[in-house]
Amino acid sequence: MSNKIDNIIEELKSLTLLEAAELVQQIEEVFNVDASISSGANMAVLPSDNNTSPTEVEEKNSFNVVLEEVSSSKKIAILKVVRSITSLGLKEAKELVESAPKILKEGTSKEEADEIKTKLEEAGAKVSIK
Template sequence: MSTTTEILEKLKTLTLVEASELVTQIEETFGVDASATGAVMVQNTATESTTQEEEKTTFDVIVEDVPSDKRVAVLKVLRKLTSLGLSDAKEFTTSLPKALKEAVSKEEAEEAKTQLESAGAKVKIA
């Protein structure tokens, strides 16, 4: 195994703190500024995570909380969005957080979230 390959393998095992310390030591030892390179690395990481988020095609609508004074309005929306009867909708709201819709399109998830939040529920999309 060549020296550069060995160094690369060791670099792969560093924690974020250790890598930061290494960069600082390299800058001090060789009198260089690694901030421009770091910015490129951060930018590439941000681009990669955006790409991963864009690849997600199905979403879950999770009802996190329903204030007691908004319960009736939220129950009406729950029943409108699903085929739940009144007693099932009431039961649904007693064990929150809970997924109301699973594996739906982003548009459907956003629409359900908007309607539920308008009625007073706290909702997240996962």
């Protein structure tokens, strides 16, 4: 590998989970691709212009839990719940809570998404499932 690629790999290794998730999200937006779609070894992922996709036809089975709003008076209780759900460190969890609205958990089951939403709402957060 070239020195440039080695440096990029080393930088990627040092990212936190939250930073890696933000990187994936930004790459998806910039290059108009979906990282959750698995493709065959010889297939290229190309953006499509049609409005119908297989995920719209099928019943949705993975959901994103979005932390919409955090009351400043309930921030500590919400922070504790976020840490228990995500296993993030205090600093990363605090940054996530303070940057709401933010995706808290991606690609989760309906049951788990509902459970997370209930826990966060009990702590005082406004949460949506998408």
